[in-house]
Amino acid sequence: MQKPLVIAYHLVWTAYGWWLPNDPRGSESKIVRNPPLAKIGNLHYGRKMHQPARREVRAFYDRAKPLLRHALLKFTPDEVATAASGLAHAITKHNYTCYACAIMPDHVHLVIRKHKHTAEEMIENLQTLSRERLVAEGFRDPGHPIWTVGGWKGFLDRPSAVRRVVAYVEKNPSEIGRPLQCWPLVTEYNNWPLHPGHSPNSPYARRLRGAR
Structure with a gap:
């Protein structure tokens, strides 16, 4: 199966x-x-x-x-920017491809392309380096956990699903009256794995054609 x-x-x-x-x-x-x-x-x-x-x-x-x-804290705009810097470090270090990112006052959304790391491993790596950055910049005490351990993962199985969730993530800040977020860590979604120049015989392309 x-x-x-x-x-x-x-x-x-x-x-x-x-x-x-x-x-x-x-x-x-x-x-x-x-x-x-x-x-x-x-x-x-x-x-x-x-x-x-x-x-x-x-x-x-x-x-x-x-x-x-520990203290129950929300992120200020400066802290959001620092958390984004930490996430960018993790994305570069582990060679992730991020299609959307919204850092809210009390939670985070990301859309990330499938990788050799599991979703759980990606969450752990992203949390670790963003936490280190927030502590290093003096926004949190070293003893504060900053994040809840672990998180939730949703599986996206086709380009239309990726585009739908990217749009959902992008509009999150505006729903609470904050400006839209545009982070350098985000790569515009190019319809991967059916992107221009892809091999029509790649395993993903064949599976996606069969799933339609």
Whole structure:
């Protein structure tokens, strides 16, 4: 049986403390390891079909903030730019190809082409070097985790899916009233692996033709 076709990943992770296991929107966690935190909300595995109002989510995090081991912080515009610099370092170091990047006050979206690294490895590498840059520039204390460990991955199996998610990621900042982000680390999507000059007999091209 063939493995599912993947040409790119949609990677998402949050700043420390901003999507807790018992977040009222639901989460991918199956346990709340902080007993005081467990008392302020029920655990719901998976994203809830009916999402709570924003005021309910804000109220939950107001209650959670004093229960966390580290400060609950959001990124300022200067910190966003520094995080982008760290992500760019990781992308260059590991030879990733990034098609979209949005660094929000409390989470990050990237669209990255399939690579020899797994999605989990890419998230770890991107988090590590961006965290190091934020600490080096004095925006966070060395003991602060900055990111939640791990993240979420979406599998993109065809160029139309990549374009759709790229558009979604690009508009994220404007939805909260921030300017659109244009980072040098981003490469414009060229329809890979069906880009101009591609081999029509490449494994990806053959699989994609068969999947239509």
